Amino acid sequence: MEKRALTKVHDWLWEIPKSYRPDMRVPARVYTDEKMLDSILGDRSLDQLINVATLPGIRGWAIAMPDVHEGYGFPIGGIAAVGSDDGVISPGGIGYDINCGVRLLRSTQTASSLRERLPKLVHSIAREIPSGVGRGGPLRFKKNDLDQILRDGATRAVEIGFGTDEDLDRIESRGAIDGADPKFVSDHARGRGGDQLGTIGSGNHFVEIDRVDRVFDPAFGIEHDQVLILIHTGSRGLGHQVATDFLRVMVGTMQRYGISVPDRELACAPFRSPEGQQYFQAMAAAANFAFANRQIITAGIRRAWKHELGDDLEVIYDVAHNVAKIEKHAVGEVLVHRKGATRAFPGQPVLIPGSMGTASYVLMGQQGSMEQSFGSSCHGAGRVMSRTRARQQVTATELRDRLQKLGIVAEAGSSKGLVEEAPEAYKDVDAVVDVVDRAGLAKKVARLVPIGVIKG
């Protein structure tokens, strides 16, 4: 796509008009500054966003955040709100890692108080939290017990001893999305990921110990130099299989509903159809599995923290960035698909994990998000470099040296996984966050820098 196809709405927003392609039902909008726009135009993100703008029942705009990058079907960093009565639900608009999300914990420690004990603490957390590909956790649930997790999410995890009721008050949707029905989660999905509760997995998933580097606007009890813990993971193999199962169903049934899409990965079904409802109920169940996963991981981190330091951790917030939810907005009741986008309702903590070795952010949702982006913000830094190129450009030894010089203690399951997540593979998270702040979607509360990283 060429830049001249876009109209500048204001310094932080660009639009591709509906007239750009005859099958677009709404315009496409991208929140970015001009410098990042040039980078975004370097891959197929905006072509994919235009495809999203063709979905039946879409309202307002197909929206991309500044961390957008090319995906498959939907771009990563995309938002689509469709009418709950006349719109479709698309598993590709949520992604394979259903309820991939972030949880932030607060400690009473400061970075200076932890310095000497940090390596032992990182090691202790790594021992408590299994990581790596397909890695199962120590917990085994019988079918009925797993069904309860799928139905009640973090609430069930708390009931069986992983955390407290106070934790639930600080989780999006109290850690359980309504409407989940375990019977639509296949045996395949249970077999693939049912034993992975309490594990972080691989790729860009991690547990990070952060120091509050800067406070922009005091909120959520966050103070300068305080130590916080960030958890980034999702529904593991169970969620991957739920998405795979239902994409297959929808590819096979779209024609029956008279739906055609420009990319099969946008396969969808009317939200009110049996297939649409079954997927929504299975997706909600997988999302609940992810909320429970982060709750159980939190319990593991608390055990390590208590053992090493003798004190406890509080949940600040837990928020999904790959999910679809029914919400009321100015255009009426809609199903908001967020794929690599974070809910950012006014006053709500918005957690933005950055790349290892740079920074992460805590933001606060603003009224502008309700008016402009269906209550949504960005979700991370956004990749700019393929994993293959990252491996060619960075060596594990050089990266470990660099992290060490920055005072970051890292425990990674594999050197390959470490270099693929090198900071240069990502956009400048400071610039990404500046855009959503200036556009009035979410304001900056605090900037966090890592001091300890546990990765798969």
Place this chain on the structure above:
Amino acid sequence: MIEIIEHTADIRLRITAATREDLFREALRGTIALLQPQKGEREVQCDVRIEAGDPTVLLVDFLNEALSNAHARREAYDDAAIWSLTDNRVEARLLGTEAIAFGDDVKAVTYHEADIRRDAHGQWYTVLVYDI
């Protein structure tokens, strides 16, 4: 033949083979190789039967079935005995060894850009994009 093509966030492969059966087998090898299995000695097999609306969807669904079984059963398939292959149905036995561990994760084989074609030399080919 398996070639890696650049993708910002995920993995894109181009698979080429002399026959459609070989395309399925080569794509299976490419998919499982992405998992970087640490193979054990015990030989394994797994029968699959997939039906789909067209040959491209059939291939993607076949690969996702193999991927799902690889994860769930901890098995690394490096070949398949294909008993029957039509435009809409494949029946095959996946062959391989137990996997002690996987070095990398693949969430799914996507339909994005997948399109089975034949080139001017009669070779079968398709691009496959993987969510990793």
